[in-house]
Amino acid sequence: xxxxxxxxxxxxxxxxxxxxxxxxxxTPLVSVGDVVKIGxxxxxxxxxxxxxxxxxxxxxxxxxxxxxxxxxxxxxxIIEPDGKDAYIEFKAEDYSQxxxxxxxxxxxxxxxxxxGIPVHTKLSPSDVxxxxxxxxxxYMTSNRALMxxxxxxxxxxxxxxxxxxxxxxxxxxxxxSDSEAxxxxxxxxxxxxxxxxxxxxxxxVRGMEEFFAKAVxxxxxxxxxxxxxxxxxxxxxxxxxxxxDAVCMGKPLIETxxxxxxxxxxxxxxxxxxxxxxxVIEHCGGYKGKPKKIVVNGxxxxxxxxxxxxxxxxDVHGILVQYEEDATMAEIQPCINCAKCVDVCPANLLPxxxxxxxxxxxFDMCKRYNISACVECGKCxxxxxxxxxxxxxxxxxxxxxx
Amino acid sequence: MSIIVSAxxxxxxxxxxxxMVCGVIIALLPALAVSLYLFGxxxxxxxxxxxxxxxxxEGAIQKFILKKAIPTDGSAIVTGLLLALLLHVNVPLxxxxxxxxxxxAIGKQAFGGYGSNIFNPALVxxxxxxxxxxxxxxxxxxxxxxxxxxxxxxxxxxxxLYMGYIKWQIPASYLIGVVFLSALLTRDxxxxxIGAFILGVFFMATDPITTPLTKxxxxxxxxxxxxxxxxxxxxxxxxxxxxxxxxxxxSVTPLIDRFMKAKPFVEG
Numbered sequence: 001x002x003x004x005x006x007x008x009x010x011x012x013x014x015x016x017x018x019x020x021x022x023x024x025x026x027t028p029l030v031s032v033g034d035v036v037k038i039g040x041x042x043x044x045x046x047x048x049x050x051x052x053x054x055x056x057x058x059x060x061x062x063x064x065x066x067x068x069x070x071x072x073x074x075x076x077x078i079i080e081p082d083g084k085d086a087y088i089e090f091k092a093e094d095y096s097q098x099x100x101x102x103x104x105x106x107x108x109x110x111x112x113x114x115x116g117i118p119v120h121t122k123l124s125p126s127d128v129x130x131x132x133x134x135x136x137x138x139y140m141t142s143n144r145a146l147m148x149x150x151x152x153x154x155x156x157x158x159x160x161x162x163x164x165x166x167x168x169x170x171x172x173x174x175x176x177s178d179s180e181a182x183x184x185x186x187x188x189x190x191x192x193x194x195x196x197x198x199x200x201x202x203x204x205v206r207g208m209e210e211f212f213a214k215a216v217x218x219x220x221x222x223x224x225x226x227x228x229x230x231x232x233x234x235x236x237x238x239x240x241x242x243x244x245d246a247v248c249m250g251k252p253l254i255e256t257x258x259x260x261x262x263x264x265x266x267x268x269x270x271x272x273x274x275x276x277x278x279x280v281i282e283h284c285g286g287y288k289g290k291p292k293k294i295v296v297n298g299x300x301x302x303x304x305x306x307x308x309x310x311x312x313x314x315d316v317h318g319i320l321v322q323y324e325e326d327a328t329m330a331e332i333q334p335c336i337n338c339a340k341c342v343d344v345c346p347a348n349l350l351p352x353x354x355x356x357x358x359x360x361x362x363f364d365m366c367k368r369y370n371i372s373a374c375v376e377c378g379k380c381x382x383x384x385x386x387x388x389x390x391x392x393x394x395x396x397x398x399x400x401x402x
Numbered sequence: 403m404s405i406i407v408s409a410x411x412x413x414x415x416x417x418x419x420x421x422m423v424c425g426v427i428i429a430l431l432p433a434l435a436v437s438l439y440l441f442g443x444x445x446x447x448x449x450x451x452x453x454x455x456x457x458x459x460e461g462a463i464q465k466f467i468l469k470k471a472i473p474t475d476g477s478a479i480v481t482g483l484l485l486a487l488l489l490h491v492n493v494p495l496x497x498x499x500x501x502x503x504x505x506x507a508i509g510k511q512a513f514g515g516y517g518s519n520i521f522n523p524a525l526v527x528x529x530x531x532x533x534x535x536x537x538x539x540x541x542x543x544x545x546x547x548x549x550x551x552x553x554x555x556x557x558x559x560x561x562x563l564y565m566g567y568i569k570w571q572i573p574a575s576y577l578i579g580v581v582f583l584s585a586l587l588t589r590d591x592x593x594x595x596i597g598a599f600i601l602g603v604f605f606m607a608t609d610p611i612t613t614p615l616t617k618x619x620x621x622x623x624x625x626x627x628x629x630x631x632x633x634x635x636x637x638x639x640x641x642x643x644x645x646x647x648x649x650x651x652x653s654v655t656p657l658i659d660r661f662m663k664a665k666p667f668v669e670g
Binding site for chain 1 (some may be wrong): 405406407408409410411412413414415417418419421422475515516517518566569610611612613614615616617620659663664665666667668
C-alpha cells in the first residue's frame with residue numbers, strides 16, 4: 001500500500017516565497033503577466049542563494065509580500081494555474097558518469113534545501129554519508145513513508161550524495177522497532193556493500209541532526225568500524241530523494257512530503273510547493289472542528305501559524321492542527337527546582353536556570369550557563385510541571401545576545 | 403478564523419506542580435494513619451494545628467502583606483504535615499502553632515515564597531522550636547509522631563519514586579552515605595532505621611526546591627547529608643541529626659550547583 005498520497009487537485013492559486021532558505025532573498029526572474037511552466041526557475045540571485053522554481057503552469061498574477069510559514073511576510077510570486085500542467089523539459093543524467101562538481105551544480109540548480117541550509121553548501125568532502133531515517137518528533141511520519149514508498153530512489157539519492165562528497169560508505173539510521181522500513185531499505189540496498197542500515201532506538205531528540213550523527217558514529221565504533229565525527233555528512237531521507245529527482249530525473253525541488261495530523265483523515269501527502277495549508281487540509285478531509293492552532297512541522301519545535309493561507313514551502317514536512325482541548329494555555333507557576341528539565345536536556349544544560357536568567361534580563365549569566373549549546377528541542381518546556389515557557393525565554397535571550 | 407499562535411512546544415506533559423504536591427500528601431497518608439492509630443487524639447490535635455496554622459499563615463501573608471491571590475498549590479499543607487510528624491506526642495498545641503507560622507513566614511515567605519526558599523520550611527520551623535523550647539522538643543522517652551514502623555513510610559516513599567516526583571539520586575546516595583559511615587563507626591547499624599530517618603531521607607531531603615539541580619550535585623547532597631547525619635547521630639540525638647544535616651546541606655545547595663554543572667553537549 002502506498003504511504004504517500006499525491007495531491008492532484010490544482011489549487012486556485014499558488015504562492016511561491018522567494019526565500020525558502022536561510023540568507024538573502026532571491027530576485028524574481030519573471031514579471032506579472034508572464035506565463036510559467038512547471039519546473040521553470042522563477043527566482044534566483046547571487047551565489048550562495050538557492051533558486052526557486054514554479055510548481056504550477058499558469059500566469060503570474062502578482063509579485064508581492066505574502067505570509068511565510070517561518071518568517072514574517074516575504075516577497076512571493078503568485079501564480080494562477082491554467083490547468084494545462086505544462087512542464088519544462090527535464091534533463092535526466094546518469095550520475096555514475098558525472099563528476100563531483102557537476103553533481104553539486106545540479107543539486108544547487110534544483111534548489112535542494114534542508115532545514116534552511118542549501119544542501120550544496122553541505123557537500124564538503126567526507127568519508128561517510130549518514131541519512132536520517134528517523135522521524136524527528138511525535139506525529140511526524142514523512143521519513144518513514146518516503147522509505148517505504150521510494151526505497152530504490154532513496155538508495156540512488158544516497159549514492160549521489162556519496163559521490164558528491166567523495167564518501168565511500170553510506171548509512172541510513174532507522175528506528176530499531178520499525179522492521180518494515182529496515183527490511184525495505186535492506187532489500188533496496190542489497191547489491192551495494194557500502195550502504196548499510198543502522199537500527200537505532202528512537203528517542204525524540206535523537207532524530208535531531210547533532211545527536212543523530214553522534215548516535216550512529218558511536219554504534220559503528222562499537223562494532224569495530226573506524227569512523228570519526230569530523231568525516232561524516234548527515235542528511236535526511238527527503239534530501240536523498242530530492243537529490244535523486246534532481247540528478248536522475250532532472251527535476252527541481254517543487255514538491256514535498258507532508259505528514260498531516262489533526263484532520264479528518266490523517267495521512268502523508270505529497271504537496272506542491274506553494275499550495276496553501278488550507279488546500280492540503282481540505283485534501284485530507286478538512287478540519288475536525290473549529291481549529292485553535294495550526295502548527296507547521298512537529299509539535300515540539302514547529303511554528304504556530306496565524307492563518308491557513310500560508311503556503312507549503314520546501315522545508316515543510318508536517319502540519320498539525322490542534323483544537324480547543326489540546327491548545328489550552330496553562331497558567332505559569334513558579335519554578336520549584338524539580339530538575340525534570342535538567343534530566344531531559346540533551347545538551348546537558350540547566351534549562352530552568354537559563355529561563356530564570358533570561359526572564360530577569362541577565363544575558364551575561366545566560367552566556368555563562370552555555371545558552372548557545374541549547375538546540376531548542378523543547379523537551380524542557382514539555383516536561384515542566386510549572387508550565388514555564390523555557391524555550392521561548394531561551395530563544396528570546398539568544399536574540400538579545402546576538 | 404480565529405487561531406492562536408504561541409511558541410513551541412505545542413504539546414505539554416500532563417504534570418503540574420499541584421499534582422506533585424498532592425502526590426507528597428498522598429505518600430504521607432499511610433504514615434499519618436498509623437501515627438493516629440498509635441498515638442490517638444493528641445497526635446490528631448498536633449497534626450491539625452500544624453497544618454491549619456501553616457495554611458492560614460501562608461494565606462494571610464499572601465493576601466494581606468503581599469496583596470497577591472491566596473495560593474492553591476497546597477505546599478503549606480506538606481510543610482504543616484512534616485513539621486507535625488517531627489514533634490513529640492506530648493507537646494502543648496502552641497508549639498506546632500508557632501512552629502508552623504515560623505516555618506511559613508521565615509522559612510518560606512521571607513525568601514520570596516513558593517519556589518524561592520533556601521531551607522526546607524518545615525525544618526526551619528522545627529529548628530527554631532528546638533532552639534527556643536528545648537524542654538518541649540527533646541523529651542526523653544516520649545515518642546515523636548513519626549516514631550512508627552519505618553516500612554509504613556517506605557510505602558509512601560516507593561509511591562513517590564514510582565511517580566517520579568522526587569530526585570531518586572538523593573535518597574539513594576543518602577542511604578549509601580549513612581550505611582557506609584555507620585558501618586565504619588559502629589558495629590550495630592540497626593538504630594539507623596527509625597521513622598524520622600526515613601522521613602528525612604525520602605520526604606525532606608528530596609524537597610525539590612531546596613536540593614541541587616545538577617545530577618552530580620544530587621549525589622553530593624545525599625552523601626553530605628548521610629555523613630553529617632551519622633556524625634551528629636554518633637555524638638548526639640540521631641533524629642535531630644537527620645534534620646540538622648538536611649538544613650546544613652540545604653545551605654550549600656546553590657554552591658554545589660555552581661560547581662557541578664555538567665559539560666554541555668556541543669556538536670563536533
